[in-house]
Amino acid sequence: MSAPTDWFRYKGNHLEIDGTRLEQVANKFGTPCYVYSDRGFLDPLTALKKGLKGIDHLICFAVKSNSNLSVLSLLTEAGAGMDIVSGGELFRALTAGAPAQEIIFSGVGKTPGEMATALEADDQGIYAFNVESVAELATLSTVAENLGKRARVALRFNPDVDAKTHPYIATGLKRNKFGLDRKEILTIAAAHETFPGVSIEGISIHIGSQILSLRPLRESFTKVRALMKEVEKILPHRLQFVDLGGGLGISYGKERPISIPDFCKLVKEYFGKLSIKVILEPGRLLSGNAGILLTEILYRKVRTQRDFLIVDAAMNDLIRPSLYESHHEIVPVQKVKNGKNKKTDVVGPICETGDFFAQDRSLPLHLNQGDLLAILSAGAYGFSMASNYNSRPRVAEVLIQNGTPKLIRERETYEDLIRGEVHT
Numbered sequence: 001m002s003a004p005t006d007w008f009r010y011k012g013n014h015l016e017i018d019g020t021r022l023e024q025v026a027n028k029f030g031t032p033c034y035v036y037s038d039r040g041f042l043d044p045l046t047a048l049k050k051g052l053k054g055i056d057h058l059i060c061f062a063v064k065s066n067s068n069l070s071v072l073s074l075l076t077e078a079g080a081g082m083d084i085v086s087g088g089e090l091f092r093a094l095t096a097g098a099p100a101q102e103i104i105f106s107g108v109g110k111t112p113g114e115m116a117t118a119l120e121a122d123d124q125g126i127y128a129f130n131v132e133s134v135a136e137l138a139t140l141s142t143v144a145e146n147l148g149k150r151a152r153v154a155l156r157f158n159p160d161v162d163a164k165t166h167p168y169i170a171t172g173l174k175r176n177k178f179g180l181d182r183k184e185i186l187t188i189a190a191a192h193e194t195f196p197g198v199s200i201e202g203i204s205i206h207i208g209s210q211i212l213s214l215r216p217l218r219e220s221f222t223k224v225r226a227l228m229k230e231v232e233k234i235l236p237h238r239l240q241f242v243d244l245g246g247g248l249g250i251s252y253g254k255e256r257p258i259s260i261p262d263f264c265k266l267v268k269e270y271f272g273k274l275s276i277k278v279i280l281e282p283g284r285l286l287s288g289n290a291g292i293l294l295t296e297i298l299y300r301k302v303r304t305q306r307d308f309l310i311v312d313a314a315m316n317d318l319i320r321p322s323l324y325e326s327h328h329e330i331v332p333v334q335k336v337k338n339g340k341n342k343k344t345d346v347v348g349p350i351c352e353t354g355d356f357f358a359q360d361r362s363l364p365l366h367l368n369q370g371d372l373l374a375i376l377s378a379g380a381y382g383f384s385m386a387s388n389y390n391s392r393p394r395v396a397e398v399l400i401q402n403g404t405p406k407l408i409r410e411r412e413t414y415e416d417l418i419r420g421e422v423h424t
């Protein structure tokens with residue numbers, strides 16, 4: 001239980017972010033709440049930009065990982081574009097001030113309505129659509145033609161590479177629903193004239209999330225570069241961009257992630273000399289370690305084999321441990337030295353055995369009712385995957401910006417829970 005992440009550190013016995021004690025945040029905003037550090041988002045973005053210096057690039061933040069408006073505008077102002085997967089995310093990105101021309105639309109199931117809105121955003125439309133099937137390409141072509149527009153498109157390539165990650169978040173294997181195989185892409189390129197509403201200008205990939213080794217990336221980059229050459233032989237024009245997706249893993253405690261400079265070196269090695277724009281879609285890398293979930297212990301339930309710490313946050317607030325059995329470090333907000341530890345489960349109040357944040361974790365025995373815990377590395381796929389299950393209002397979000405805590409999402413009320421429902 002040493003210094004948890006770069007941005008959340010103990011000062012004396014108190015866990016702080018940028019000089020703000022988490023006890024203070026809990027007193028002011030209540031628990032549970034998500035707490036983010038602005039530097040947590042900005043430092044990895046700066047490192048990526050530095051690593052890609054010298055090549056034409058656009059870093060599009062994967063909005064799905066953390067879609068709070070203040071987070072999006074923080075990243076927009078720092079020069080990031082946005083990677084979206086729905087009309088709702090488009091709305092958020094534009095509301096946060098992202099220029100449409102720096103937005104990429106990914107995802108296997110865009111509706112014609114979503115396509116039209118994206119084509120008309122800021123008049124010029126978004127930068128590009130990553131298209132995943134022939135049927136989707138045909139629909140996009142028709143939608144664009146009807147609007148008198150031409151959609152810029154990347155064909156999403158499924159390179160059949162094993163990203164060696166959790167099966168639910170591996171996306172680059174043949175049996176996954178994502179992307180087009182080499183043959184399909186070559187067939188589309190040869191038939192490009194049958195899709196007059198689109199202009200095929202790029203190839204995109206995204207082989208999975210929480211990738212910890214360069215090997216699968218190298219393998220897919222090799223395949224993408226070869227495919228780009230083949231496509232360019234068929235099309236009457238050169239490709240303008242390659243979108244290498246997201247997926248870079250972070251440390252949740254023990255992992256040794258790929259270093260940003262090493263990743264950028266690989267990108268430059270493969271695509272640096274091609275005079276094309278390189279697009280990235282990082283989510284977790286920019287948001288994962290920028291946030292924690294702050295929760296209060298409601299009860300200690302003592303058992304012989306293990307104790308349960310029942311906290312006020314639950315699986316509806318952070319579903320990753322229940323859904324993927326993900327490990328999140330859990331640390332006390334106030335440290336006590338030289339105490340004993342005991343095997344402990346940290347669980348929420350929801351009526352499901354799967355409602356846990358940690359199982360069999362060695363945690364201080366002194367932790368008890370009223371103490372605060374920080375569940376670390378919760379900035380990505382935390383609040384954005386939250387639900388109202390068990391009719392629990394979604395929690396507040398707080399951003400420590402330039403050293404000052406700001407409420408960036410109010411805690412939901414009971415009224416919020418029933419908004420839109422009809423009482424017959």
Ligand code: LLP
Pocket residue numbers: 062065083106107169206208209210245246247248281282283284285320324380381
């Ligand atoms: N681009 C595309 C097309 C994606 O599907 C994703 C994530 C990203 C970019 C961003 O990936 P990242 O850089 O964050 O790995 N809920 C899961 C992760 C699901 C990822 C879905 N796609 C989790 O909590 O681990």
